Amino acid sequence: MSAILEIQGLSVAYRPHRHRPPVPAVRDISLSIGRGETVAVVGESGSGKSTLAAAVLGLLPGTGAVTGGSITVAGKPVTGASERALRDLRGRVVALIPQDPTVTLNPTRRIGPQVAESVRRRQPEVPKRSVDAEVLAALSAAGLENPELRARQYPHELSGGLRQRVLIAAGLAGEPELLIADEPTSALDVTVQKRILDHLDRLVAGRGIALLLITHDLGVAADRADRVVVMRSGEVVESGPAATVLGSPQHEYTKELLRAAPGFSVTVREAGERTPEPILQLERLTKDYALPGGGNFRALDEVTLQVPKGQTLGLVGESGSGKTTALRSALGLITPTAGRIRFDGQDITDLGWRQLRPLRRRFQLVHQNPFAALDPRFSVEQTIGEPLVSFRVGDRTTRRRRVHELLDAVGLPRDFAGRRPAELSGGQRQRVAIARALSLEPDLLLLDEPVSALDVRVQEQILNLLTTLQNDLGLSYLFVSHDLAVVAGLAHRVAVLRGGRLVEEGPTAEVFSNPQSEYTQELLSAIAGRSPREHAGTTS
Amino acid sequence: MTSVKWLTSSTARYLAGRVLQAVIVLWAVYTVTFGILYLLPSDPVELQLAAANVQVDELSPAELAAAKQQYGLDQPLATQYFDQLGGLLRGDFGQSISLHRPVGELLAERLPSTLALGATAIGLALVLGGTLAYLAAYVRVAWLKTVLNRLPAVGVSLPPFFVGLLLIQVFAFELGWFPATGTQGASSLVLPAITMAVPTAAMLAQVLTRSLDDQLAEPYVATAAARGLSRQYVQARHALRNALLPTLTLLGLLLGATVTEAVVAETVFSRPGVGQMAQQAVLAQDVPLVQAIVVLAAAVFVVINLLIDLVYPLFDPRITHTPRVS
Numbered sequence: 001m002s003a004i005l006e007i008q009g010l011s012v013a014y015r016p017h018r019h020r021p022p023v024p025a026v027r028d029i030s031l032s033i034g035r036g037e038t039v040a041v042v043g044e045s046g047s048g049k050s051t052l053a054a055a056v057l058g059l060l061p062g063t064g065a066v067t068g069g070s071i072t073v074a075g076k077p078v079t080g081a082s083e084r085a086l087r088d089l090r091g092r093v094v095a096l097i098p099q100d101p102t103v104t105l106n107p108t109r110r111i112g113p114q115v116a117e118s119v120r121r122r123q124p125e126v127p128k129r130s131v132d133a134e135v136l137a138a139l140s141a142a143g144l145e146n147p148e149l150r151a152r153q154y155p156h157e158l159s160g161g162l163r164q165r166v167l168i169a170a171g172l173a174g175e176p177e178l179l180i181a182d183e184p185t186s187a188l189d190v191t192v193q194k195r196i197l198d199h200l201d202r203l204v205a206g207r208g209i210a211l212l213l214i215t216h217d218l219g220v221a222a223d224r225a226d227r228v229v230v231m232r233s234g235e236v237v238e239s240g241p242a243a244t245v246l247g248s249p250q251h252e253y254t255k256e257l258l259r260a261a262p263g264f265s266v267t268v269r270e271a272g273e274r275t276p277e278p279i280l281q282l283e284r285l286t287k288d289y290a291l292p293g294g295g296n297f298r299a300l301d302e303v304t305l306q307v308p309k310g311q312t313l314g315l316v317g318e319s320g321s322g323k324t325t326a327l328r329s330a331l332g333l334i335t336p337t338a339g340r341i342r343f344d345g346q347d348i349t350d351l352g353w354r355q356l357r358p359l360r361r362r363f364q365l366v367h368q369n370p371f372a373a374l375d376p377r378f379s380v381e382q383t384i385g386e387p388l389v390s391f392r393v394g395d396r397t398t399r400r401r402r403v404h405e406l407l408d409a410v411g412l413p414r415d416f417a418g419r420r421p422a423e424l425s426g427g428q429r430q431r432v433a434i435a436r437a438l439s440l441e442p443d444l445l446l447l448d449e450p451v452s453a454l455d456v457r458v459q460e461q462i463l464n465l466l467t468t469l470q471n472d473l474g475l476s477y478l479f480v481s482h483d484l485a486v487v488a489g490l491a492h493r494v495a496v497l498r499g500g501r502l503v504e505e506g507p508t509a510e511v512f513s514n515p516q517s518e519y520t521q522e523l524l525s526a527i528a529g530r531s532p533r534e535h536a537g538t539t540s
Numbered sequence: 541m542t543s544v545k546w547l548t549s550s551t552a553r554y555l556a557g558r559v560l561q562a563v564i565v566l567w568a569v570y571t572v573t574f575g576i577l578y579l580l581p582s583d584p585v586e587l588q589l590a591a592a593n594v595q596v597d598e599l600s601p602a603e604l605a606a607a608k609q610q611y612g613l614d615q616p617l618a619t620q621y622f623d624q625l626g627g628l629l630r631g632d633f634g635q636s637i638s639l640h641r642p643v644g645e646l647l648a649e650r651l652p653s654t655l656a657l658g659a660t661a662i663g664l665a666l667v668l669g670g671t672l673a674y675l676a677a678y679v680r681v682a683w684l685k686t687v688l689n690r691l692p693a694v695g696v697s698l699p700p701f702f703v704g705l706l707l708i709q710v711f712a713f714e715l716g717w718f719p720a721t722g723t724q725g726a727s728s729l730v731l732p733a734i735t736m737a738v739p740t741a742a743m744l745a746q747v748l749t750r751s752l753d754d755q756l757a758e759p760y761v762a763t764a765a766a767r768g769l770s771r772q773y774v775q776a777r778h779a780l781r782n783a784l785l786p787t788l789t790l791l792g793l794l795l796g797a798t799v800t801e802a803v804v805a806e807t808v809f810s811r812p813g814v815g816q817m818a819q820q821a822v823l824a825q826d827v828p829l830v831q832a833i834v835v836l837a838a839a840v841f842v843v844i845n846l847l848i849d850l851v852y853p854l855f856d857p858r859i860t861h862t863p864r865v866s
Contacts, residue, residue, distance in 0.1 A: 083771075090765070091766065098759060106760045106782070108856055
């Protein structure tokens with residue numbers, strides 16, 4: 001038998017409460033992966049793809065249990081196997097590269113010993129005295145420079161990208177035959193993502209390891225996988241060779257996912273003939289942070305930006321680029337070291353909290369994480385109406401009417417007014433957050449990664465909503481994102497930040513078709529789905 | 541290397557700051573006790589004379605003045621305050637009114653017995669509480685887990701004096717295994733140490749169990765398990781150290797309360813220690829002695845918590861007492 005992983009009719013259910021019926025998470029799934037093959041399982045949150053990964057490792061959390069079907073890894077059964085038998089499989093036959101490198105390494109244990117745990121699984125093949133050497137070898141194979149130093153460091157001393165490489169090293173150190181990568185790069189910057197995935201590709205191909213790649217990103221699947229399995233609500237809706245599934249999708253859901261994926265259909269917004277007057281201007285804005293022990297860290301270095309009235313400026317950069325500092329300066333939350341900030345022609349750089357307050361009505365913030373930005377004990381009506389109460393606008397009746405208008409505007413039913421955040425999905429919460437930002441009829445919205453925490457289809461809906469609102473209300477947006485592809489459809493102009501400096505600025509179409517800086521080119525090529533891999537002779 | 545030099549100098553600065561803080565806390569404790577004992581609510585002369593078995597009414601004004609002078613109470617309040625503070629700094633705790641001996645001498649006499657008792661109780665509490673928590677997190681048999689999880693709540697809710705009396709009844713009177721009172725030999729430590737350890741162990745177990753359960757649900761634990769490590773290894777080598785962090789803070793508070801807990805244990809078991817002396821001093825309204833014991837208890841508390849703060853980075857590498865340049 002050539003298949004390294006064989007899943008037949010697998011069903012998994014969670015039973016959160018003894019007296020309630022179990023909730024199915026995965027239903028009747030069949031899947032097989034041959035040696036050296038890469039299969040991508042694609043789905044949105046709640047599709048059951050991570051449950052599938054946990055089931056293959058025999059590590060279903062808490063109340064989860066296999067309710068039907070079977071899993072076989074390298075000819076050995078996983079379903080119904082004893083804990084001992086499972087332990088023999090884990091690490092040696094099947095290894096895991098987990099989702100979020102910031103929480104999947106033990107924070108109080110050095111890197112070396114954590115990787116050594118995988119190496120020691122190969123005893124007696126690897127004698128005790130050569131464990132250290134093997135750890136260093138594994139770290140350098142995963143692309144870490146200076147492995148001796150890394151092995152002695154703690155996880156918090158490494159960046160997210162480096163930590164993910166450590167996890168790859170730990171996964172491969174046991175020399176498994178099957179590697180499960182559960183969203184291995186979704187927590188990382190796009191250029192780092194690309195480098196890590198490239199590296200993983202090479203390692204897997206070089207060693208003939210089978211890879212089960214779990215991702216929400218169709219672009220990643222298209223670039224990396226031989227075969228693609230699309231999951232929805234615990235069921236497989238479509239599967240086959242990557243080129244076939246993504247090239248000519250049969251199922252409506254796959255088509256929908258493809259349409260929403262920003263990487264495939266980058267629609268670039270046209271800037272129009274002339275650029276209107278700016279509503280927000282950052283002029284040669286500089287922000288230094290004093291470092292302990294002397295010296296300065298320059299978070300922003302003479303950055304000049306303009307948000308045109310009624311249009312969108314997309315501000316793109318990776319972590320540490322200074323985009324958040326720029327946004328917080330524009331909000332008046334940070335006092336810049338040098339440079340001016342003008343709102344609608346008025347210099348607001350040196351205004352105090354009190355003086356700025358009347359102007360605050362005119363520019364509002366929408367946060368990155370809709371799960372954290374809403375008070376869990378406020379109803380939707382309280383949340384949306386809060387700015388009105390704060391600025392003493394209207395009375396109870398007019399406020400309620402305004403809340404209903406706003407719910408209409410963001411496409412939520414009026415009877416949502418009584419709900420609390422826990423009863424809303426991620427996309428619905430972000431709609432509420434947008435409605436709250438709109439309640440005081442601002443001229444400018446500062447959008448801080450407004451869709452990065454959402455599934456692609458929901459992302460698309462929110463971006464469409466933002467476009468509609470801009471057209472209807474004449475709003476201006478400063479749209480901050482780490483992803484050029486997300487910005488493209490909404491932004492008239494794009495500015496790219498790197499290391500606190502502005503490396504490129506121009507009309508979106510121009511930046512995309514003719515990027516001037518090398519860094520912008522790198523960002524553009526890192527957009528997943530733009531470089532589909534060759535799928536020569538793949539079979540299902 | 542310049543960076544190393546920078547680290548050490550700022551560690552020294554941190555230490556100096558913390559020690560200064562500790563000194564300020566002790567001074568505040570002294571001031572507050574001075575205020576409470578001397579300014580509220582009755583006449584200190586009367587209090588102190590009464591403690592010496594003399595009725596104020598029986599004294600003539602001259603005798604009263606002489607008495608005041610004897611205890612230094614004829615001085616202005618500020619002078620008394622600074623005199624006593626100065627004495628304290630020199631290690632002179634003043635004179636006990638009820639026992640007619642220097643307070644320092646009394647403390648030196650009683651302290652060893654209390655320290656032995658406190659140390660035994662803490663050791664016992666750590667072993668008991670730690671084992672209980674570790675088992676409660678490890679065990680997977682549902683009913684046993686429930687029992688182990690509920691046990692600490694029972695320990696916390698039992699009053700120590702009751703536990704002490706129960707132990708005396710069973711193990712001293714009925715079984716005769718351990719002496720009920722006194723300080724003769726190690727066997728006399730057992731019952732009072734258990735009495736003191738029960739609530740401490742129970743609180744430790746409650747926090748540590750909860751903390752272990754939280755850590756075992758963390759993604760890094762699942763990732764470690766995916767490497768093929770055993771449950772025992774993952775809990776001992778991965779989860780435990782992280783779970784100890786919140787427990788460490790609680791441990792500081794619990795250890796700091798040792799002197800206070802010794803009051804009950806030493807009274808119930810008639811052990812002549814600092815705790816028992818504190819109880820007697822309060823009854824006798826022996827102000828200098830009470831004040832010295834309060835300051836001592838505060839000092840123990842402050843020093844232990846300072847030590848805990850200093851060892852914290854050994855348990856959690858993310859915490860440094862020096863700002864890091866990233």
